[in-house]
Amino acid sequence: MSLRLAAGTGAAAVVLLPCGGALLALLGAGDGALGALAEPRLLRIAGFTLGQAALSTLLAVGLALPVARALARRAAFPGRAALLALFGLPLVMPTIIAVFGLIEVYGRAGWVARLAAAAGRPGFGFPYGLAGILLGHVFFNLPLAVRLLLPQWQAVPGEVWRLAAQLGMGPGAVWRLIEWPLLARALPGVALLVFVLCCTSFAVVLALGGGPAAATLEVAIYQALRFDFEPARAAALALAQLALCLGLAALAARAGRPLALGGGELRAYPRPDAAGRLAAALDGICIAAAALFVGLPVAALAAAALRVPAELLADARLWRAAGLSLALALGAGLAALLLGWSLLLAARDLRLRRGRPRVAAAFEGVGLAGLATPPLVLGTGLFMWLAPHVDVFVVAPALLPLLGALLGLPYVLRVLGPPCERVAAHYDRLCASLGVTGWQRARLVEWPLLRRPVAQALALACALAAGDLGAVALFGSPATTTLPLLLYQQLGAYRMDAAALSAALLLALCLALYHGIERVLGGGDAR
Amino acid sequence: MRVELEALRFRYAALEMCFDLSVATGECLALLGPSGAGKSTLLGLIAGFERALSGCVRFDGVDVTQVPPALRPVSTVFQEHNLFPHLSVADNVGLGLHPGLRLDRAQHAEVAAALARVGLDGLGARLPAQLSGGQRSRVALARVLVRRRPLLLLDEAFAALGPALRNEMLDLVDALRRDRGLTVLMVSHHPDDALRIAARTAFVHAGHVLQVGATAAVLGAAACPPLRAYLGTVEGTATG
CATH class of the missing domain: 1.10.3720.10 (MetI-like)
Structure with a gap:
């Protein structure tokens, strides 16, 4: 050998x-570990795990689509590279930090609450529980989905755009005939990845879930082992989580086609559907909203660190x-x-x-x-x-x-x-x-x-x-x-x-x- | 160096190959044939990249079938990836003298001389990416020079170059062959390449050497039917 x-x-x-x-x-x-798998409490936790992951995926990928499309249509604007770098940050940033940033922005004493109070709508509190979990998951996975989807547009050869312009395709036709078929191939893989990440996420659920009512399998394992000292229950939960992950891994293996992270260079072809004020305004709104959503918690962290x-x-x-x-x-x-x-x-x-x-x-x-x-x-x-x-x-x-x-x-x-x-x-x-x-x-x-x-x-x-x-x-x-x-x-x-x-x-x-x-x-x- | 292949068998996927061929010292032989016929495999067997199932390869009468590639008296120029992108031109050539790049003063001089011989005087410090395609081929040939191996294999080495550059490189190969008494085997897709520098041409088809002979004759009236089909001269010769 x-x-x-x-x-x-x-x-x-x-x-x-x-x-x-x-x-x-x-x-x-x-002995009770396998028996406990059928316990209603465990079934409820497993159901919540899948449910919140499905909702998170729907929101993150659904919102990522228009943002990615806007970024693809606007291949050159000042700050685009910086924005994409910002969208890369959640990949490296520890989840628990994001939790801090989100609390600073949306928390009881956060920026949004203070703004709402100033506008005469006090009492805006941080949405712990399911809403908090969704917020955290979308914060992490929306940028990820954008970065995964964006390279799909790079596969469109320049000739296609020229042809589309020559044939006079409008935005609807471009979307239906060029963009959607491309994205449809990548979407299952992206959605599955986000779904897996949301099923196994720990810090967001632990910190923003706000209690046992909103516990996923991952968090329930931790609580069973560290707080309730119920090893058998922890083992049952862990086995359930393992089965879930193996099932998802098998699905991912069938989905094939490894995903490439991208988002860098897009060659700027004149797109027939990007002209016009309405298109520009819509793209601008999408990009600005996403930039604010991802950027605000990061800025909040920086501001908080400065006043320590x-x-x-x-x-x-x-x-x-x-x-x-x-x-x-x-x-x-x-x-x-x-x-x-x-x-x-x-x-x-x-x-x-x-x-x-x-x-x-x-x-x-x-x-x-x-x-x-x-x-x-x-x-x-x-x-x-x-x-x-x-x-x-x-x-x-x-x-x-x-x-x-x-x-x-x-x-x-x-x-x-x-x-x-x-x-x-x-x-x-x-x-x-x-x-x-x-x-x-x-x-x-x-x-x-x-x-x-x-x-x-x-x-x-x-x-x-x-x-x-x-x-x-x-x-x-x-x-x-x-x-x-x-x-x-x-x-x-x-x-x-x-x-x-x-x-x-x-x-x-x-x-x-x-x-x-x-x-x-x-x-x-x-x- | 005389090269002989005797009943050299190899299998790739469904293709059973068996090669018999002999090339004389100092000769340039062209290998023509359709894609997938086994031309590159033939070179790979001679260079030792591929292990034959049976049969033997002899250099000057000595059986080298089991000798590893680095110990065979062979230099190969591939179509691409001949040069390491992160090493300078001089280092890429110097690898031919010492595989760990520990060169003494005389060897550095030899590298410089080889670069001058192929027309790249003074470009030793550049990286391959800073050269044109033709210049990169010249670097590969400079390495062939410093290695001083008597057998040169060209595996579609100049296929990516335009016609004028390709002819220039072929002429350079021909000159080096005369200078050094090299034996050259050249895989190509262009009959023109063969006509330019190869005295003889072998036609490889479906894993066998189907026909060997003087280039002009093989590519002309004496061509066997599969070769005519490959050359696209079927109709012309059928009526003539």
């Missing part, structure tokens, strides 16, 4: 062993949490990169050099285990697996990076996989004919060609791990209070000043990690 295959097998074991152990522990947890009293900066807990978050992010990110890269190298070797595409696909599929089992499900399983043998809160510092790594692994595979395979497809023969092998190949060929995607993958994995609340909340103890957990506790205690500082620090940490790694490791001019 070659070194690459050995490394890939090792990585697969590191991923599958805890997943398998957790699954067995969940299945074996208490200076003495809060001396809080030792804050800096301890920040240090812990940094260490966790780097540890989990590096582990995700190492695992992902090992799996990819083994898969590439098998596919391109040994003619074993099925085994290769199995190696790549290992990474998706992390996607199919949300961190909270995995965490619960690990909790039950390990609890009889060790003090879980003592081993938590070792478990958290592992959970974080599994969280980032699918993204590492997504970002690094295609370029990794491309390097082999393009340059294997050339390298073989020149005798460039082993270390020399790594130094001269692989690293320079892959450092960009490697840096991107690491940056994304680190930022994700830094912002994760789920695993930390589950295993959290005073010794492992990271910034997201600290922020959640401060929000729960309505200590908004301290929360503003934590949120700003966490956002700065995530952005610094993300951009720092991408710049430094990715190199400025490397192609």
Whole structure:
């Protein structure tokens, strides 16, 4: 067995062993676990999970459509690039920060409430519960859906627009004949992705749901384990969530066609349906409304951070949490990169050099285990697996990076996989004919060609791990209070000043990690 | 270097291939044939990228069928991806001297001389993206020069170039062949390429070398029916 295959097998074991152990522990947890699956309370929670996810998806994708169309029709206006960068922010921004921003804007003492009071309509309160959850989910997924839908327009060749202009197509015909057929192909994939994200979202539901009445499976697991101390119930909930995720993953696999994030360059073809004041006004309204919706909470966060009293900066807990978050992010990110890269190298070797595409696909599929089992499900399983043998809160510092790594692994595979395979497809023969092998190949060929995607993958994995609340909340103890957990506790205690500082620090940490790694490791001019 | 292929079998998807061919030292042989006929596979078998199911490849009478690509006395120029985009022109050529790019002073001089020989004097510091398509082909040929391997395989190397540039490159290949006594095998889609520099032409069809002979004859009156169909001269010769 070659070194690459050995490394890939090792990585697969590191991923599958805890997943398998957790699954067995969940299945074996208490006799009542499987029986509890039929319990009406659980059915209600599962129903709420699916219902809120469906509503969130409908709202997020439904609202994203006109916004994406407006952005596609207006391929060049001042601030377009900045707006798209803003729409990319929720991808890197930890959810709990957004929660803070949303409370600042829509909360009881928020901007909207104060504006309403000034206009003589006091009493505007923050819509906790289902409305709050929907608000949070749309905030995150509307920009994501826009960024996923926008590249669809890039597939329209310039000739089509010229033809449409020549034939005199109006906006209705352009939409029906050109745009809708394109979007219809992408919509199921986008909607499914958003649906999955809303089913497994934790921080938004926990912080904005406002109580057990609006609990999804993900949050109910956490409450059962941490507050009610009902392991059997937690296991039943975790199994239900796992079944839901596996079902969705199977659906996603059938939907096929991986989605590409885009939104950058659109060539500006003169579109016959974009002329006219009405079209321009409608597009302007769509774009401005979306910009405000996404931009306001971010601005609120910045404004809140600026008015934080200076003495809060001396809080030792804050800096301890920040240090812990940094260490966790780097540890989990590096582990995700190492695992992902090992799996990819083994898969590439098998596919391109040994003619074993099925085994290769199995190696790549290992990474998706992390996607199919949300961190909270995995965490619960690990909790039950390990609890009889060790003090879980003592081993938590070792478990958290592992959970974080599994969280980032699918993204590492997504970002690094295609370029990794491309390097082999393009340059294997050339390298073989020149005798460039082993270390020399790594130094001269692989690293320079892959450092960009490697840096991107690491940056994304680190930022994700830094912002994760789920695993930390589950295993959290005073010794492992990271910034997201600290922020959640401060929000729960309505200590908004301290929360503003934590949120700003966490956002700065995530952005610094993300951009720092991408710049430094990715190199400025490397192609 | 004399190249002989004897009952060299290979299978790709449903296509069973079996090649018999011999090329004399210092000769330039063109390989023509429809897409998917196995021309590139034939070159891959000679270069060692592909492993034959049976049969043998001999260079100057020595069986090299099991020898790995880097140890064969062969240089290949592909249609694309001949150069690493992140390495300078000089480094791309220098890879032909040391696969880890540890070059001494004499070798750096050799790289510069090779670049001068192919008409790229002073462009060593550029990146491939800063060159034209024709110049990139020249870099690949400069690397062929410094490697000093007696056998050169061109796998549609100049297919992406316009007619004038292509002829220029073919003439350069021909000059290098005479200078260095190279044996050249050239896969192409253009009969003109063969007529320009290849003394002999082989027609590859459905995994077999169907016809070999002097280029003018093979492409003219002596063409077998499948070759005529490929060349599009069926009607003309049928009535004549």
